[in-house]
Amino acid sequence: MTQLHLWLRHETRTTERRTPVVPSDARRLVESGVTLTVERSPQRIFPIEAYEEAGCRGAEAGSWVSAPPDAVVVGLKELPDEPSELVHRHVFFGHAYKGQPGAAGLLRRFVSGGGALLDLEYLVDDDGRRLAAFGYWAGYLGAALAVLHARGALRTPLEPTSKPQLEAELRASEGELSALVIGALGRSGRGARVALGEAGIEPTCWDLAETRDLDRKALLDHELVVNTVLTTRPIPPFLTDKDLDEPGRRLRMLSDVTVDVGSPMNVLPVYDTTTDWEQPVRRLRERPPLDLIAIDNLPSLLPREASTDFSAALLPPLLDFGHGGPWGRCLERFHQACRERGITDSEFRNV
Incomplete structure (x- = not known):
């Protein structure tokens, strides 16, 4: 051989x-x-x-x-x-x-x-x-950055860090947040939940059972949403542009860990370009404000x-x-x- x-x-x-x-x-x-x-x-x-x-x-x-x-x-x-x-x-x-x-x-x-x-x-x-995936760390960082931004503690441009340093920043940040993790039982979802826990946040957790018949009103009623769902077949989107314009929307921070932009399998077709280390956050709506994090190499920050x-x-x-x-x-x-x-x-x- x-x-x-x-x-x-x-x-x-x-x-x-x-x-x-x-x-x-x-x-x-x-x-x-x-x-x-x-x-x-x-x-x-x-x-x-x-x-x-x-x-x-x-x-x-x-x-x-x-x-x-x-x-x-x-x-x-x-x-x-x-x-x-x-x-x-x-x-x-x-x-x-x-x-x-x-x-x-x-x-x-x-x-x-x-x-x-x-x-x-x-x-x-x-x-x-x-067999080999970066999902845990993608979810961890997607949630961590979203929390830091929502609490006004995110420093940009982003730079590589260490887990102890990031944990310290999460624990030092302050502010009540209602958070939702979609795909909470997968690798990325687990990482997101751990990061939110470091920030003192107990998130709502959705997985297959909750997304089969997704309650968009309940989703929009959370201030911070972390999406970790990766699908291999087209399914109804979790959010559309129309949903973002609904009156009474509480959602202020959307972190898309999956970043399937441009694909017909994209469950969040509410943006068309990713964000990056230089400009990690993009404003999707002004009234009320809604920000997006969609970085396609999150684990490289750790x-x-x-x-x-x-x-x-x-x-x-x-x-x-x-x-x-x-x-x-x-x-x-x-x-x-x-x-x-x-x-x-x-x-x-x-x-």
Whole structure:
């Protein structure tokens, strides 16, 4: 069997501080016989020296484009626009299977180059449960930022922090808030509930039972709402523009952790662009005021904690990288997405 070669790429987004593989887990991969090349990255929370000490090879940022054809390129967020043809197998969050803007173009780049997308969002076990996810920390930060903003304690632009520091800020902030977490029993919902608890808030918790026949009046009667629901099929939206204009609306702060903007699966089609670290909050309505937080890389604000947890979950699948199981399902989902969009090629690479 050919030795597995993983290539950990630098993230081009300047606010992306996370990594899918931390140095301690890189060492375990190397010790198991995996060749691991790590690109230098000025923003990654762990320095290149820590990877080199773990037995990894160093490489320049962006050099994955000329990596050996059998290397598997591992990252988190979007690829740069070039090259136009992607010849490698890539492991990252592609956001390309639910009709998102730019999805078809990305898939065509893979097909034209003979590569493949192994999307981390679809790396699941036999029961369909995600094997590695940042959901807990996304929910935690989505709720934490919303509370700090609602209490007038959010400092901008946002900067990476640590969990103890963020906890201290939440405990120091003051002000009564009625809060609702939608999707409260999932990973993200659990994180949101923990952050609200740190702020002294006991939220209303909704999950499947409450969203099947959603009470919009009850939703609008909360001052702060954190949405953590990610759906894979279209469902009735939780809020519409008309709802936001209802008289008597108490809702003042909406934090959308899922950030499925542009997708037909979006349950909050009341905004069309995300917010970011520079301007994390956007005003949706003036009378009465309603603010939005919709940041698509929230866990990068706690990069060390988020990376450590994610890497620990991703390590077992990487150690078992091969044709079948979770990676085989990832590849088939890629093929399916291409077929659904009429993007076909007989030369698909197999994992």
